[in-house]
Amino acid sequence: MPKFIDTHPMEPFTADELKKLQNAAPDEFGVTHHDILFSEKDNKIYCVLDAPNAEAIHKHHEKAGIKCDWVCEVQSTRE
Numbered sequence: 001m002p003k004f005i006d007t008h009p010m011e012p013f014t015a016d017e018l019k020k021l022q023n024a025a026p027d028e029f030g031v032t033h034h035d036i037l038f039s040e041k042d043n044k045i046y047c048v049l050d051a052p053n054a055e056a057i058h059k060h061h062e063k064a065g066i067k068c069d070w071v072c073e074v075q076s077t078r079e
Helices: 015-021 054-063
Strands: 003-009 032-039 044-050 070-074
Touching: 003 054, 015 032, 054 070
Parallel strands: none
Antiparallel strands: 003 044, 003 070, 032 044
């Protein structure tokens, strides 16, 4: 499955909510969280996601009322 990284504002999420989202089952768009990195100080989230394509990433975030600043397909040295 392709891997993507994106960034968007942290609000309206809290650190505790992000920790719960980390282990969420795949959504209807086929998106799962590989890792969620965040900075409360900078109001930024960096999501590392497994998804079929970038469109699924955008739909995943739109459903939560979030607009990504950018989405980029990436590869990892970790499997």
